[in-house]
Amino acid sequence: MTLRVLLADDHDLFRSGLRAVLATQPDLECVGEAADGHAAVAEAQRLRPDVAVLDVRMPRLDGLGATERILSAPGNTTRVLVLTTHDLDDYVYRALRAGASGFLLKNLPPEELVSAVRVAGRGDALIDPSVTRRLVERFTTSIVPAERAPGLDRLTPREREVLLLLADARSNAEIAEHLGVGDETVKTHVSRILTKLDLRDRVHAVVYAYQHGIAPRG
Template identity: 55%
Template sequence: MISVVIADDQTMVRQSFRAVLDAQDDIRVLGEAANGVEAIERCAELAPDVVLMDVRMPELDGLEATRRILAARGDDVRVLMLTTFDIDEYVYGALRAGASGFLLKEAPLDDLVTAVRVVAAGNALFAPSVTRRLIGEFAVRGRTADGGSKVAELTQRETEVLRLVAKGLSNTEIAEVLVIAEQTAKAHVSRVFGKLGARDRAQAVVAAYEAGIVVPGK
């Protein structure tokens, strides 16, 4: 059973999301929060697997709430950002802070259910048509020497794997491109994550853009 906390300042949004998620056999909504402060409190109290976090909320925005929640619970919780904008600098900041992806509020409700399952399984919600464009646009503003030095530690094959991850390819697709076994591709991806200190694909992609090995739009 996947446990969820929904953090959004709009009551109708929380209620509609809750109704859809609670109708699933494998998902249970433990609680709701109307702002970032309440989101932190609910997570400390209820220890959910996944937090649906609105980007813009009163008292404390979703970005800072995400940082604090992940700092406190680490890999025990996954944060899925919710936004009404497909290009939003707050979302890029949240990905850097450790969020596992983001979802547009206007997306079909079936996508919400899928997204919760994806991030609960330890994967990043990575829609190339939106997320990659967002990361590419804002990563060039926040390049760091530390990010570049970590990428420089990768072998040639690992750098190639990271470039493919940044393009949105799955392990299966990476294996096909490199003509290697899927298990070998998975092992390469895991080593890349370890060297970069990335918890999932979203953070690895941010590192790739910040280091300049992937150019936005290409």
């Protein structure tokens, strides 16, 4: 299966670099480009790509506004990845709340960008591990006590443990190694956590954990 990707960034050279990276992968295809947020929304609606990679700061309409419009469109199936040069950009947390599949720093290695597109394309989500804790702690302005966290009492002790590891930006493989279980077991736990807490994906599980004061800090 080939994933169809839309690239949106106001810097032509950066877009060209991203396009060149994607062109090296047989399962990824750049089907369109945009230089501003309005064009990104229009191209997403026209092309219906599997993944849209959006820069946070673009003219006419920023990446946040474009993310909201793309993801709220009726029948949308496009997943959005947000790119930023700032590891604590105010827009990023809001983009995640709008439904983005995650965000990455622009200085990440090409192979990590390729991996991120594949992750988003299969319906998973991610945040750059180097900034997960700082990002969510900074922008979670109201902490709800854990005893009032909706759905938390429905989690088993092991599911709570997996939730804490998710909040610590652990991958499924890292969680499996930490718990001494298989990858499929971890996937099952994550799926049950999302269902019980009525969460969209693992990014929003991280947000949930921080919002309710149950994530590791410091």
